[in-house]
Amino acid sequence: MYPTECRYSKEHEWVRLDEGGQASVGITYYAQKQLGDVVYVDLPPVGTRLLQFQKFGEVESVKSVSDLFSPVSGEVVAVNQEMADKPELVNKEPYGGGWLIRVALKDAAELEKLLTSQEYQGLVEQEAH
Amino acid sequence: MLQRTPLYPVHQRMGARMTAFAGWEMPESYQGILAESRAVRTGAGLFDVSHLGRYQIQGELALPFMEYLLVSRILPVAVGRARYTLLCHEEGGILDDSLVYHLEQQRYWLVSNALNRVKVGQWLHRWAGPYSVEIADVSPDTAALALQGPSSPMILAQLGDPSAIQGLGPFNCLQTMVGGCQALVSRTGYTGEDGFEIVTGAAEAPGLWQRLLDLGAVPCGLGARDVLRLEAGFVLYGNDIDEMTNPYEAGLGWLVHLDKGEFLGREALQRIKERGVRRRLIGLQMQGREIPRAGYAILVGGDKVGQVTSGTHSPILGTSIGLGYVTPEMATAGTQVEVDIRGKLVPAIIVKGPFYRSRPQS
Numbered sequence: 001m002y003p004t005e006c007r008y009s010k011e012h013e014w015v016r017l018d019e020g021g022q023a024s025v026g027i028t029y030y031a032q033k034q035l036g037d038v039v040y041v042d043l044p045p046v047g048t049r050l051l052q053f054q055k056f057g058e059v060e061s062v063k064s065v066s067d068l069f070s071p072v073s074g075e076v077v078a079v080n081q082e083m084a085d086k087p088e089l090v091n092k093e094p095y096g097g098g099w100l101i102r103v104a105l106k107d108a109a110e111l112e113k114l115l116t117s118q119e120y121q122g123l124v125e126q127e128a129h
Numbered sequence: 130m131l132q133r134t135p136l137y138p139v140h141q142r143m144g145a146r147m148t149a150f151a152g153w154e155m156p157e158s159y160q161g162i163l164a165e166s167r168a169v170r171t172g173a174g175l176f177d178v179s180h181l182g183r184y185q186i187q188g189e190l191a192l193p194f195m196e197y198l199l200v201s202r203i204l205p206v207a208v209g210r211a212r213y214t215l216l217c218h219e220e221g222g223i224l225d226d227s228l229v230y231h232l233e234q235q236r237y238w239l240v241s242n243a244l245n246r247v248k249v250g251q252w253l254h255r256w257a258g259p260y261s262v263e264i265a266d267v268s269p270d271t272a273a274l275a276l277q278g279p280s281s282p283m284i285l286a287q288l289g290d291p292s293a294i295q296g297l298g299p300f301n302c303l304q305t306m307v308g309g310c311q312a313l314v315s316r317t318g319y320t321g322e323d324g325f326e327i328v329t330g331a332a333e334a335p336g337l338w339q340r341l342l343d344l345g346a347v348p349c350g351l352g353a354r355d356v357l358r359l360e361a362g363f364v365l366y367g368n369d370i371d372e373m374t375n376p377y378e379a380g381l382g383w384l385v386h387l388d389k390g391e392f393l394g395r396e397a398l399q400r401i402k403e404r405g406v407r408r409r410l411i412g413l414q415m416q417g418r419e420i421p422r423a424g425y426a427i428l429v430g431g432d433k434v435g436q437v438t439s440g441t442h443s444p445i446l447g448t449s450i451g452l453g454y455v456t457p458e459m460a461t462a463g464t465q466v467e468v469d470i471r472g473k474l475v476p477a478i479i480v481k482g483p484f485y486r487s488r489p490q491s
Binding site: 036037039040042058060062063065087088091 | 146157161419
């Protein structure tokens with residue numbers, strides 16, 4: 001549920017290092033489970049510069065709306081166009097087709113400030129109790 | 130401390146996600162709100178609606194008492210019939226929107242919103258004096274299930290007298306055996322789909338619940354119930370109507386029979402009808418996927434003309450929908466408005482009537 005190749009924020013986003021200093025960002029299995037059916041995702045335009053832990057969008061389910069926070073600093077180089085018609089991908093494939101944005105990392109060392117899969121799992125278990 | 134229905138242990142065991150609603154710990158969803166909504170539109174869904182209030186009113190003057198409390202004419206509600214109606218207070222505001230069942234001569238049931246369960250009980254006792262009717266809160270000893278969706282008749286018929294169940298007309302009710310349990314079955318619901326509401330003993334309910342699931346009904350929570358009622362254009366007490374709302378502005382004026390004789394709220398309602406309303410309930414069909422939520426402003430040309438009271442995403446329409454109030458001059462079908470969704474103006478079209486109608490029963 002929490003792939004080891006990802007790093008995690010306490011706000012329940014994941015980030016995964018891709019090739020060429022870029023990273024994909026999405027929300028975790030736990031986050032999508034808490035939200036329930038996602039019906040709308042608001043994402044920033046390509047070119048937006050984000051700071052680590054800055055709000056970059058919103059994810060809306062039938063029940064509620066949550067802010068999205070970027071786990072890393074950098075420039076948005078791609079947004080998942082599929083979100084316009086198929087936001088349910090966030091529920092179905094949170095680490096695959098449900099990715100949200102791709103960021104050109106400003107400082108790869110920021111990843112070290114994030115939680116490992118194991119640490120994040122611990123956080124989720126605490127929250128669930 | 131939240132109250133629990135007789136089906137609570139079943140919801141727990143089945144792993145439902147629970148939520149607090151009107152003081153009750155109820156299932157919000159089992160497999161997902163949208164999947165459950167679809168199940169009701171295409172097959173059958175099963176809801177625990179035991180949190181609703183169930184009151185029995187009986188006595189020689191039960192009919193005049195009901196006529197006095199309810200805004201609709203109750204005389205034509207024959208034995209074996211049910212009717213959707215309102216209780217209004219002396220100023221014409223809505224105390225509850227309820228179903229009245231005529232079970233036998235001089236014996237009625239009133240089914241209230243969960244939110245108004247205690248209030249309605251107090252209201253009944255407050256006015257009962259001159260009628261010397263017997264009022265019983267049958268809610269704690271009973272449970273209520275709603276079996277909704279096009280497959281409901283086929284499913285329920287397997288647990289009882291098939292011809293009686295399938296032959297039960299809309300808004301008709303019947304005391305019969307279902308799955309070995311004595312039950313009050315009515316062809317009513319809150320989803321805009323064909324279906325039944327079944328009241329049975331608290332102890333029998335978990336067994337009946339399981340038998341209905343075994344026959345193919347999909348367990349559903351309040352999340353799906355809210356989506357379905359909004360698609361059907363039904364108001365929810367506490368969101369879309371309350372004690373400050375009168376029936377005319379809420380599109381419920383058709384329930385008020387001013388000419389039926391004296392009843393609670395009649396004078397005020399007469400005045401409101403003559404004066405006209407200051408706002409009207411309308412449907413909002415959003416032009417985007419963002420959900421209009423309670424409290425969001427409705428605008429025309431940058432000016433606020435009203436406010437959203439309920440909203441959701443409609444799986445059957447593929448867009449978001451809502452209910453809200455706007456000024457009477459804006460309350461025409463087709464009017465283009467905008468909803469202020471957290472600072473972003475999202476276009477919407479005003480719709481009158483339900484967003485969705487089920488196919489006619491075959």
